[in-house]
Amino acid sequence: MFNLTTIEIDAFYLTLKVAFFSVAICLPLGVITAFTLSRLNFPGKWLLDGLVHLPLVMPPVVVGYMLLLLLGRRGVLGSWLYDTFDVTVAFTWKGAAIASAVMAFPLMVRAVRLSLDTMDRGLEVAARTLGASRTIVFLSITLPLSLPGILTGTILAFARSLGEFGATITFVSNIPGETQTIPLALYNFTQIPGDQTPAIRLLTISVVVAFAALIASDLLARKVKNRLGTKFEADQ
Numbered sequence: 001m002f003n004l005t006t007i008e009i010d011a012f013y014l015t016l017k018v019a020f021f022s023v024a025i026c027l028p029l030g031v032i033t034a035f036t037l038s039r040l041n042f043p044g045k046w047l048l049d050g051l052v053h054l055p056l057v058m059p060p061v062v063v064g065y066m067l068l069l070l071l072g073r074r075g076v077l078g079s080w081l082y083d084t085f086d087v088t089v090a091f092t093w094k095g096a097a098i099a100s101a102v103m104a105f106p107l108m109v110r111a112v113r114l115s116l117d118t119m120d121r122g123l124e125v126a127a128r129t130l131g132a133s134r135t136i137v138f139l140s141i142t143l144p145l146s147l148p149g150i151l152t153g154t155i156l157a158f159a160r161s162l163g164e165f166g167a168t169i170t171f172v173s174n175i176p177g178e179t180q181t182i183p184l185a186l187y188n189f190t191q192i193p194g195d196q197t198p199a200i201r202l203l204t205i206s207v208v209v210a211f212a213a214l215i216a217s218d219l220l221a222r223k224v225k226n227r228l229g230t231k232f233e234a235d236q
Contacts, residue, residue, distance in 0.1 A: 008202060010177050011185035018093060018181055019161035022100035026157045030108030031150060035142070037109070038116040056106045060166025067099055067171045095172040096179050100164040104157035111156060115149020116142070148221040155217030159210050182206055 004012070037049055055063050071078040072090045081087045089095040119142070127137045165183040172179040174188065182202050189199035 004201065005198065007176055007180075007185060008198060011180050011182050011202070012205060014093060014096075014177075014179075015162055015181040015183075018096045018100055018164075019158050021094075021097035022104055022161040022164075023154055023158050025097065025101040026105050026108045027150075027154060030105060030153060030157070031112055031143075031146075034109045034112035034116060034149075034153075035138075038113050052109050053106045055103050055167075060103060060164070061170050063102060064099055064167035064170025067095070067102065067167065071095065071098070071171075091172050091175065091179065093172075093179055096164075096168050096181060097161075099167040099171045100161035101157075103164050103167050104160040107156045107160055108153040111153030112146060112149045115146040115152075119145050147224045151220045151224060152217050155213050155220070159213040159217075162210055162213070163206065 033048075033052060037045065037052070068090060069075050071081070073079060073082050073088055075090075078088070078090060081089070089098060123141050123145070124137050127141055128134075132140070163183055164181070165187070168179070168181065169184055169187075174180050174184045176185075180188070182205065186199055186202045186206070189196070189202065
């Protein structure tokens, strides 16, 4: 049953590749956005907050179509990328990573922002009072204390990317070996009458990988939180 075919192996490795690059896109932008929403007050903050969380409430297919209009070869930004740099992201694995990143981005921001909002800001104030610059405070206090939220957001974004379907199939289609991730391959297999063994294999792989990611998120967050607690107790 677990003798994977070439299509299934390609889908598995492509899914991991897309998920890793999706997280790489989300992580720096997610931390910056979460810090901006948590620490700064500025006109239009509510609008930024709404835009960040929009993919959570919109149908994924709509998000995919918006990406196609924006980054397709004839899209607003896509045509410029193609004409200037000969770069095309629609209907490629890069586009799949972008689509997954857009759908996972709100989860990343929410996790990091929650960590920042529950942090003891007195430590930051004390450091500023002692003459530390904003950059030093961020790197030495804010960032380390928010690590549990960053790790949680990273794993959640990774798990969300593993299961992305609607935005991906709309933006990059379902091309074996190029954009066909596990969810898309699973969809293909369910449309073929007869033996459902390939679909069951991919289903099992998806459940195991996603469950492992969630467990890893919880364990890593607890470990980092305990280490940080021990470190700050020792410093005091």
